[in-house]
Structures are given as C-alpha cells and as structure tokens.
Amino acid sequence: MPHFDRLYNFACWLTRDRQEAEDLVQETYVKALKGFPSFQPGTNFRAWIYKILRNTFLTSRTGLKATATVPLDLEGEEEILPAVEETPESILLQRSDGQLVQQALEQLPVAYREVLLLCEVEEMSYQEISATLAIPMGTVMSRLSRARKALHNGLRPQFQKG
Amino acid sequence: MVCEPWKAKLDTYLDGELPEQEMRTCDAHVRGCPSCSTDVLARVQMKRAIQVAGKRFVPSSGFRTRIEQSITPKPQRSFRLGWMLAAATAVVLAVGTLTSIYLGARSGKNTASRDRVYSEIADLHVATLASPSPVDVISTDRHTVKPWFQGKIPFAFNLPELQNSEFSLLGGRMTYLDQTPGAHLIYDVRKHHISVFVFQERSLSLKLSARLDDNSLSPKQLPFNMETWSQGGLRYFVIGDASAADIDSLAKLFKAAS
Numbered sequence: 001m002p003h004f005d006r007l008y009n010f011a012c013w014l015t016r017d018r019q020e021a022e023d024l025v026q027e028t029y030v031k032a033l034k035g036f037p038s039f040q041p042g043t044n045f046r047a048w049i050y051k052i053l054r055n056t057f058l059t060s061r062t063g064l065k066a067t068a069t070v071p072l073d074l075e076g077e078e079e080i081l082p083a084v085e086e087t088p089e090s091i092l093l094q095r096s097d098g099q100l101v102q103q104a105l106e107q108l109p110v111a112y113r114e115v116l117l118l119c120e121v122e123e124m125s126y127q128e129i130s131a132t133l134a135i136p137m138g139t140v141m142s143r144l145s146r147a148r149k150a151l152h153n154g155l156r157p158q159f160q161k162g
Numbered sequence: 163m164v165c166e167p168w169k170a171k172l173d174t175y176l177d178g179e180l181p182e183q184e185m186r187t188c189d190a191h192v193r194g195c196p197s198c199s200t201d202v203l204a205r206v207q208m209k210r211a212i213q214v215a216g217k218r219f220v221p222s223s224g225f226r227t228r229i230e231q232s233i234t235p236k237p238q239r240s241f242r243l244g245w246m247l248a249a250a251t252a253v254v255l256a257v258g259t260l261t262s263i264y265l266g267a268r269s270g271k272n273t274a275s276r277d278r279v280y281s282e283i284a285d286l287h288v289a290t291l292a293s294p295s296p297v298d299v300i301s302t303d304r305h306t307v308k309p310w311f312q313g314k315i316p317f318a319f320n321l322p323e324l325q326n327s328e329f330s331l332l333g334g335r336m337t338y339l340d341q342t343p344g345a346h347l348i349y350d351v352r353k354h355h356i357s358v359f360v361f362q363e364r365s366l367s368l369k370l371s372a373r374l375d376d377n378s379l380s381p382k383q384l385p386f387n388m389e390t391w392s393q394g395g396l397r398y399f400v401i402g403d404a405s406a407a408d409i410d411s412l413a414k415l416f417k418a419a420s
C-alpha cells in the first residue's frame with residue numbers, strides 16, 4: 001500500500017482524531033481501488049490519492065464543520081510576507097521539542113494546515129499541491145504565504161512567553 | 163532597497179520553485195546579503211520545525227492489517243455445492259502440488275508474508291515510476307545522492323562505483339516499508355529502471371525479517387525480477403523489469419560496495 005503511513009499522518013492532521021483518520025484512510029483506499037481504472041498512468045499517483053483523501057474529508061461531517069468555520073478571505077489580494085528576522089525566535093524554535101509548532105499547526109484553519117503539510121512534510125511541488133487541492137498555482141503560492149504568516153503569528157505569543 | 167524584490171520570493175526560493183535563472187540570481191544575492199541570509203536561515207529553521215512537528219502520527223499495525231484485509235478482493239462464492247467441492251478439491255491438489263514442488267518445507271504462512279513484502283516493494287517501485295518526479299535528489303553522482311540521505315534516514319550505506327558497468331544512477335528518494343524509513347535509489351540499464359531499497363534490518367518487524375531469507379522470493383511467479391539480502395545490519399531489495407542477470411549484477415555491485 002503506497003503512501004499508507006503518510007496518508008494516515010495527513011488524515012490525522014485533517015481530522016485531529018485518530019479514529020476518524022482511520023475511517024478516512026480506509027474509505028480513501030476503497031475509493032482509490034474502485035476508481036483505479038480512471039487513474040491515468042504517467043500522471044501523478046501521489047496527488048491523485050491525496051486528492052481522494054481530501055475530497056472524502058471535505059464531505060465528512062468533520063470536514064464540513066472545519067471548512068464552514070474558515071474565514072472567506074483566504075484568497076484575498078496578494079500580500080508580501082514580512083521577513084522572519086527575529087533571531088531569538090529562531091533559537092527558541094531550534095530548542096523547542098516541536099510541541100509549540102504542533103500546537104500552532106493545530107490552531108490553523110484547515111485550508112492553511114493542509115497546504116503547509118503538503119509543502120513542508122510531504123515535500124510536494126507547487127504543481128502537485130495544485131493538483132491535490134484543485135486550485136491554481138498562484139493560489140497555492142498565496143495560500144502558502146498566508147499559512148506561513150498565520151503560523152508565525154500563532155507562534156509569536158509562545159515566543160514571548162519563552 | 164535592493165533586497166525588497168527578493169524578500170517576497172525567499173519562500174519560493176527555499177521551496178525550489180523559482181525559475182532556473184531567477185533561482186541562480188536569488189542564490190547569488192542571498193549569499194552576498196547578510197540581511198537576506200539571516201532571513202533565509204530563520205525560514206529554513208521554521209521549515210525544519212514544521213517538518214519535524216508534522217511527522218507526528220504513525221498508524222498501528224492492527225489498523226494496517228485491517229486495511230489490507232478490507233481492500234484485498236474476496237473470491238466469488240459459488241452456491242452450487244458440487245462446483246464448490248470440485249473447486250475445493252482442485253485448489254487443495256494445486257496447493258499441495260505447488261507446495262511440494264516449489265516451497266518444500268516452507269510453511270504457507272511464510273509464503274503469504276513474503277508475497278506481502280514483495281507486493282509492497284513492487285507497489286513502491288511502480289508508484290514511484292508512475293510519478294512525474296520519481297526522485298527527490300536528481301543526480302548521477304553517488305557522492306551527491308548518498309549525503310542527501312544524511313539526517314533523513316537513521317543509517318548510512320554505501321553506493322557502488324558504476325564506472326565500468328552498464329548501470330547509471332538516476333537519483334534517490336525517501337521511502338517507507340513496514341513503518342520504517344529507508345532509501346530508494348533508481349538505476350537505469352538499457353532503458354529499464356531498477357529500484358534499490360535499503361532499510362535497517364532491526365527496524366523492520368521481526369516477523370517480516372525472519373521470513374526474508376536471501377533470494378527466497380521466486381521470480382518465476384512474479385512479473386518483476388527481484389533479489390533481497392541482508393548485509394551489515396541492512397536489508398536490501400533490488401527490483402525491476404530488467405533481466406534477472408541485470409538484477410543480479412546490480413545486487414552484486416551493492417554487495418561488493420557494502
């Protein structure tokens with residue numbers, strides 16, 4: 001089962017519940033198996049199966065709830081991300097055990113969380129992310145930029161505490 | 163400020179998504195600009211922190227088994243008793259014959275386990291080749307590919323010298339088997355692609371390793387040729403649609419290099 005572990009990790013991040021993540025992964029594989037004849041060889045298999053997982057999530061009760069609470073201004077005007085220059089933050093980031101970042105990721109709206117995970121954890125190219133999320137490349141770039149800014153803002157209070 | 167146009171592009175630069183020419187210009191700027199290089203360093207640290215924090219959830223082995231069982235196609239049942247009996251007898255005979263000829267004293271359990279491993283390895287090989295970007299580190303130079311894995315997988319391994327052979331290295335990527343991270347290398351020989359997988363033997367579950375005796379996988383029943391062996395605490399798999407002789411040659415090169 002290719003991508004099994006990574007799909008499960010991604011599903012957990014989307015649902016934030018292990019039981020729901022298991023159901024989601026199971027449904028994804030069943031759908032992928034049924035729909036495999038429609039998969040075009042030579043196209044991106046990884047983007048294809050992640051897309052199935054994500055679409056399944058979006059139509060689930062948790063998915064509908066998560067997307068219903070997302071602010072609608074996700075794709076506003078392009079905004080330049082301010083430089084991340086605070087060195088003490090970087091030092092703290094290095095020292096922390098990742099828990100702060102995990103918490104900040106959890107707090108992000110699902111649209112930001114998924115794009116960051118696909119880029120940083122799954123190391124997908126912008127093109128793959130565009131295929132997975134079914135959004136244009138320009139939107140991938142602006143959403144990533146906003147997601148990074150939101151994560152940075154989410155971490156700021158933690159840094160001040162530290 | 164000379165920096166301003168670059169500041170907005172630093173994330174795209176770090177994601178490796180700027181056009182080639184712009185990538186080079188940005189690279190040259192960052193190297194010469196203390197402000198931008200500090201900024202890049204902070205962003206790299208943030209990227210690493212997200213990578214570490216993001217790899218958080220691992221599926222249980224029970225869940226994996228459940229999924230495998232749920233997606234394995236179930237045989238169609240015949241409701242006619244006569245046919246069922248005939249089919250059952252035929253299956254018993256066929257299994258008995260095959261077992262005695264090919265498997266000797268090996269238990270059926272071991273075969274099923276080996277088949278599962280083979281199937282996983284074949285899936286990884288095919289899924290990777292089907293991808294438009296099958297390798298994450300694109301290089302024919304083993305001195306580039308090997309260091310790329312440092313810090314990504316919990317072990318080191320040697321890549322063979324290919325100068326006087328027909329094989330060429332295309333690149334590598336990270337992979338997972340049995341919830342264990344490993345290295346996946348892709349080689350080319352006469353337009354055939356061969357995958358080499360390397361995992362830490364002790365990280366693979368005992369159940370799995372114990373059943374992977376050297377060259378125990380019978381290529382006659384499989385659409386790919388494959389070799390596997392354990393050496394220096396690492397488990398190697400060489401798989402591809404190239405001839406068995408080619409697979410064996412590449413396996414020998416790896417054995418000699420390790």
